[in-house]
Amino acid sequence: MTQQELFNCATESYQKARGLVSKMNEVVASVRKDFNPKAGYLKLDIIVQYMLLETALADGKFLPIEGEFIDKITDSFDVINLFKDVPQGMNWKWFALNRNYSHIKDTIVRLRSMAQEQMQDFASMFALVDAAFEDYDILGEMLGYLGEIAGCFTRIDGSHDEREVEIATAVVTEFLTKPWLAMMDKVKK
Numbered sequence: 001m002t003q004q005e006l007f008n009c010a011t012e013s014y015q016k017a018r019g020l021v022s023k024m025n026e027v028v029a030s031v032r033k034d035f036n037p038k039a040g041y042l043k044l045d046i047i048v049q050y051m052l053l054e055t056a057l058a059d060g061k062f063l064p065i066e067g068e069f070i071d072k073i074t075d076s077f078d079v080i081n082l083f084k085d086v087p088q089g090m091n092w093k094w095f096a097l098n099r100n101y102s103h104i105k106d107t108i109v110r111l112r113s114m115a116q117e118q119m120q121d122f123a124s125m126f127a128l129v130d131a132a133f134e135d136y137d138i139l140g141e142m143l144g145y146l147g148e149i150a151g152c153f154t155r156i157d158g159s160h161d162e163r164e165v166e167i168a169t170a171v172v173t174e175f176l177t178k179p180w181l182a183m184m185d186k187v188k189k
Contacts, residue, residue, distance in 0.1 A: 001152075001155070003065060003156055006152040006153075006155055006156050007069060007072070007073075007152070007156070009148065009152045010069070010073060010148065010149045010152035010153060011073065013145045013146075013148035013149045013152075014048060014073055014074065014145070014149055016145050017044060017048075017142060017145035017146065017149075018041060018044065018075070020138065020141055020142055020145070021040040021041055021044050021126075022037075022040075024040060024125075024126045024129045024138065025037040025040045027129045027132070028040075028125060028126075028128075028129060038076065039121070039122075039125075040122065040125070040126070041075070041076035041077070042076050042077040042118075043118050043119060043121060043122035044074075044076070044122070045074035045075070045076050045077040045078070045079070046077060046079055046115050046118045046119065046122075047115070047119055047122070047146070047171075047172070047175055047176055048073060048074055048146070048149060049070050049073070049074055049077075049078070049079035050079055050111070050112070050115040050171065050175070051146065051149075051150060051168050051171045051172055051175075052066070052069065052070045052073070052149070052150070052153050052168075053070060053079065053108070053111075054108075054112075054167050054168070054171050055150060055153060055154060055164045055165075055167050055168045055171070056070070056153075056164075057108065057167075058161065058163045058164045058166075058167040059161050059163065059164065063157050065156055065157060066153070066156060066157065069153060069156050073149070079111070079115065115175065116174070116175055119175040119176060119179065120179050122176070123175075123176055123179035123180040123183060124179065124180075124183045126138065126142075126180070127139070127179075127180040127181070127182075127183035127184045127187070128183065128187060130180070130184060131183075131184045131187040131188065139176075139177065139180050139181070139184075142176070143172065143176075143177065146168075146172050146176075147168075147169075147172075150164075150165065150168035150169075150172075151165070153168075154168070
């Protein structure tokens with residue numbers, strides 16, 4: 001597949017994930033009048049971009065094509081904005097991360113905790129919806145879409161590095177799957 005075909009495939013999966021979030025937003029909004037449906041989209045974008053950022057850095061380099069992919073894949077939020085809260089004195093742009101790679105390792109650790117906090121809310125909110133629909137595996141569907149996005153991304157640089165796949169899986173497991181399942185267990189008790 002060409003880079004454009006890989007990006008199109010990932011974008012299609014991202015749009016399906018947004019559609020799933022939209023359905024979950026409707027359910028949550030029907031029971032919580034103070035619910036802001038934009039929150040689900042923002043948190044989806046955080047997990048997608050953070051997953052891709054960690055994946056891109058797995059091989060020790062950050063290529064401009066990876067930055068462009070991460071920049072363009074999402075609609076509601078750009079994780080690069082979280083860098084602005086980190087005092088590094090740098091002008092953060094996706095295309096420039098490859099030039100600043102040696103300076104961002106510590107920043108990525110701090111970004112990880114910020115992103116993880118956001119994902120706790122996302123997982124908790126939507127795990128409740130998932131628990132209410134026992135015959136529909138919402139988590140499984142979301143994981144499928146995220147896996148497709150990551151699979152396309154790991155080949156965008158012309159190679160396929162198994163380490164990148166492992167990193168994407170680890171990020172999704174830690175940020176989404178574990179808190180989601182923990183909340184579902186609480187609901188079932």
